[in-house]
Amino acid sequence: MPETLSQALAAALPTVLDELAELVAIPSVAAKPDSPMTLCAEKVAELYRKRGLTAQLVPTDGGPTVVYAEDRSAGVEAPTVLFYNHYDVQPAEPFALWESDPWILRRDGDFLYGRGSSDDKGHIACRLLALDALKTLHGGTLPVNVKVLVEGEEEVASVHLVDWIERHRALLAADVTLWEFGGVNAAGQPELICGLRGIATFELRAKTIAHDAHSGVGGTILPNAAWRLVHALASLKGPDERIQIPGHYDLALPATPADLDLLAQLSPELEADLRAEFGVAHFLGEATGTELHRRAIFEPSCTINGLWSGYQGAGVKTVLPAEATAKLDFRLVPDMDPEVVHQSLCAYLADQGFSDIEVVYLGGQRPGRVSPDHPLIQLAAQTAEAVYGTPASIVPLSPVTGPVHPFAVGLGQPIATIGCGYPGARVHAPNENLRVSDLLRGAEHTARFLMALIK
Amino acid sequence: MPETLSQALAAALPTVLDELAELVAIPSVAAKPDSPMTLCAEKVAELYRKRGLTAQLVPTDGGPTVVYAEDRSAGVEAPTVLFYNHYDVQPAEPFALWESDPWILRRDGDFLYGRGSSDDKGHIACRLLALDALKTLHGGTLPVNVKVLVEGEEEVASVHLVDWIERHRALLAADVTLWEFGGVNAAGQPELICGLRGIATFELRAKTIAHDAHSGVGGTILPNAAWRLVHALASLKGPDERIQIPGHYDLALPATPADLDLLAQLSPELEADLRAEFGVAHFLGEATGTELHRRAIFEPSCTINGLWSGYQGAGVKTVLPAEATAKLDFRLVPDMDPEVVHQSLCAYLADQGFSDIEVVYLGGQRPGRVSPDHPLIQLAAQTAEAVYGTPASIVPLSPVTGPVHPFAVGLGQPIATIGCGYPGARVHAPNENLRVSDLLRGAEHTARFLMALIK
Structure with a gap:
């Protein structure tokens, strides 16, 4: 026993x-x-x-x-x-x-x-x-x-x-x-x-023409769903990583001094481990140390999870795609709300001239701690x-x-x-x-x- | 006999x-x-x-x-x-x-x-x-x-x-x-x-990290291959359809008045047939009539033929993709040259800060008439x-x-x-x-x- x-x-x-x-x-x-x-x-x-x-x-x-x-x-x-x-x-x-x-x-x-x-x-x-x-x-x-x-x-x-x-x-x-x-x-x-961050997940869908076209015939006259999607996505976030949806950061509570103290106590090896695991020399925004942790945790994110359109096989296929889709997730910090993100994403895309892009809300969760x-x-x-x-x-x-x-x-x-x-x-x-x-x-x-x- | x-x-x-x-x-x-x-x-x-x-x-x-x-x-x-x-x-x-x-x-x-x-x-x-x-x-x-x-x-x-x-x-x-x-x-x-137009075909490949990451962990600190590719593509051509590569149009000979006369004699039903086949109310640039034909034939194009990255299945997968790929073709009018397009595409992407995007030339043909x-x-x-x-x-x-x-x-x-x-x-x-x-x-x-x- x-x-x-x-x-x-x-x-x-x-x-x-x-x-x-x-x-x-x-x-x-x-x-x-x-x-x-x-x-x-x-x-x-x-x-x-x-x-x-x-x-x-x-x-x-x-x-x-x-x-x-x-x-x-x-x-x-x-x-x-x-x-x-x-x-x-x-x-x-x-x-x-x-x-x-x-x-x-x-x-x-x-x-x-x-x-x-x-x-x-x-x-x-x-x-x-x-x-x-x-x-x-x-x-x-x-x-x-x-x-x-x-x-x-x-x-x-x-x-x-x-x-x-x-x-x-x-x-x-x-x-x-x-x-x-x-x-x-x-x-x-x-x-x-x-605590844990929240999330809001979406599919963005572009459909421009009834069926795929020959790229030679349509390249300069028919709207290409892949281009439409690329431009809609690019309007959401530029290479500076700042999410462009108006008010997106308004409900995001910044890290408190006590939070920053705890982040400073996190293992300094985390940074080297991440570098080694992902083979990266620099993190986004050149962040290091406590700022790397703060950025990873307390900054809201917008991630493309998946992307597809047209021909994905070997070699060349000169097709002009009728449809294109992206999957996106937004990570939310307290006290952001996925329903608010859904509404402001739709409003922003329409405002930017992308009301033809279908926004499908795949679900979300509120942050809490x-x-x-x-x-x-x-x-x-x-x-x-x-x-x-x-x-x-x-x-x-x-x-x-x-x-x-x-x-x-x-x-x-x-x-x-x-x-x-x-x-x-x-x-x-x-x-x-x-x-x-x-x-x-x-x-x-x-x-x-x-x-x-x-x- | x-x-x-x-x-x-x-x-x-x-x-x-x-x-x-x-x-x-x-x-x-x-x-x-x-x-x-x-x-x-x-x-x-x-x-x-x-x-x-x-x-x-x-x-x-x-x-x-x-x-x-x-x-x-x-x-x-x-x-x-x-x-x-x-x-x-x-x-x-x-x-x-x-x-x-x-x-x-x-x-x-x-x-x-x-x-x-x-x-x-x-x-x-x-x-x-x-x-x-x-x-x-x-x-x-x-x-x-x-x-x-x-x-x-x-x-x-x-x-x-x-x-x-x-x-x-x-x-x-x-x-x-x-x-x-x-x-x-x-x-x-x-x-x-x-005559016939020419073509230059490419694959653009982004690879940012050693393997796919969890979007919750990496969203604000690890470079996302799909975002990289989207931003690189968006730098090539905006919603105005103008190709941004410097000098891209320099070798493109415009339609002559004689060409425009010939285009004006093309069947007027072509336009209605295209609208019906592809279910579009408007063509790019709102082109109609002879201008539609001119644009379709004498304007160089840049078409995304295919696009893929990350998760393409049903529902949500909160992944941050390590790789993303696009297939592109450029249609060329006389006297453009696919080798020149290849070189200037590489130079432009590097100049825009996208030297990490691999450009694979899949072949091309020169135009002639x-x-x-x-x-x-x-x-x-x-x-x-x-x-x-x-x-x-x-x-x-x-x-x-x-x-x-x-x-x-x-x-x-x-x-x-x-x-x-x-x-x-x-x-x-x-x-x-x-x-x-x-x-x-x-x-x-x-x-x-x-x-x-x-x-």
Whole structure:
């Protein structure tokens, strides 16, 4: 019988790894219409039921189902923790760049490869492993009340989650939300992220003529959809990176002096690591040091995610394209609002003479964050240091996006980013991976944080 | 024994149709590496040898072989005509849109269907039929010296033809070149085209970072290849359609008053036909009438043929692309030069701060034309009217491209577009076809024009 947390984790690990492989084998790509989302939700529910939680699939209003599970046997006097995770994953494309099948979890030493191995099925496994170890150490019960919300469309902007949370406020009430990600930074420090940016995503579509034309015949007389799209895009942001939509920066709160202090404490190696990973000599705006972090996190962005028109094969095809499309995302800092961005983008394009460009809003999320001084952030920093043996890095705002607003602002709950990720995890990219050692440490931290809540 | 040209053509027709079927049955697609190019060249040589010409396969420097044939028995005092044709064809894809096998010539009333039935095996048949009829009427001999050049890579920009012609200038010397196409326009008038535009084709490639990044992490600090490409393209041409490369228009000769007179005589229905086909209310620059024709033909163009970067699937993928590519063609009017365009494009992009954009030159052709007043153009107009019973339409320059420069400028020979095409021939498209009546009229015009040369 294992007597220490480490022993309990080690004993439970083999089964959890098998369960993670089962999750990875289900290609639950929310972006693709025929993905087996419900199958994956059922699997997640089954894994929580195995741990004694009640678990059910609760439908959203048009999106993939939410898995809700709970074990409230710790009683009304005990603290309550909400686990937030997601069972959907990014598309695996481009397949050719994967070193093994993205839907078969492959172990190579400390590394587990597969789509979702980290984001976010690895983090689901991290919570399961923590519950297993806690129950082993506590005679088959949990020391705190646990609620679990696992959604199925985080990778497509959690479109239906905000309403779902609003309709289930009482069900979700907790003292703290354990976020769907967490782990160590490039310097090996456990990272506590106090908030996430928001996002607004769009498709811009140009259609100029009934069908593609011969470029010899039409080049100077027929409107070319690719040129139309290029000019519309160029009007949004020039090489100076400043977004040209009027008022776009008005709601963006600048970093506070306390935020800048925290950014200054971030590892100085982050910069060199980014340079090495992406092979760049200079960052945009020649930013370095704290300014690089400030720019990456506190500056609103406008990114072309994809672009296509006309002929993409080998050699020459002298075609004049009838259609052209771009995908765009805007990252938003507190207190920007994706609905406002949608309206002002449409108004701006029309004003610039591009009312023929169709703007399709693909969804958005509001930004949100908690004060870095919140007592539970400070508690997590203490437990992190105990597990990892090094002080936690507190990040005032993450550059990435997640549905933090309905939790941190809507439910008014602090979030703690306790997890098993690391910077080499290649989330969203080919060869996504999880280190088994990170899985163990993330589960240990999950368990220790839960135990610390009752002290 | 046939006594008139019409009778002679009718007598020779059945054999020539069989020979055309043999040519169509050889899938000589220059764009595909394994196509039976030499087999097709041998067949063409055999057909000319049957008519008493000497014929041989003369290699190019790396491309498909050229077929050269001649019959100089008319003697040194007689005029010499050069037939220029090509035995290669466009790919037949998409096969599903063909109503019958593209490689089996199918007759349906006046129509012959098959890949190459018009472009350009039909025109080879047109010349063979004309030679048959001429020999019948002239006691087994030809009234003029005939030289024949049939190349095998016209559909892939005649890459090796310019050098080949340069090396065989003496061999090819003639009074006039009968061009590889010709026939009637939408109004049924025989069309004499005095020249063709040139072209320069490129791929522009942006590569900014080692691999795709997460748009949340990189949006404001990592250079995005799609944005780089959009800004580079936007620097080439704005919504006003003016190409911004310095000096780009310097070598472009404007339409002369005589050219404008000829354009004004083009069918007024062309404009309504273009509006209907492409569903456009306005052409670029609001051009109409003669100005529409002038703009379509005499204005240099810059067309985006294709564009791609990042994620092109359904829904959202928040990726920051490492690579982005565009295909471009520039149509050139006399006396522009694709090599000059290549150099000035590279210099301009570098000057605009886009030296990181790789410019790949995919090949080009120089424009070329003959004066509409040239006596042999005027002679062709007379013979055309005699054959077709309606005045010829003289087009000062065609908007499309072909290897006219090495003939019209390199060899200094006028070109005459005498042939068997019509606007419904669907060249380069599924269900390409030839009308037998056009084949007969094209051969009659070929024969009459050759006879007229000796008067």
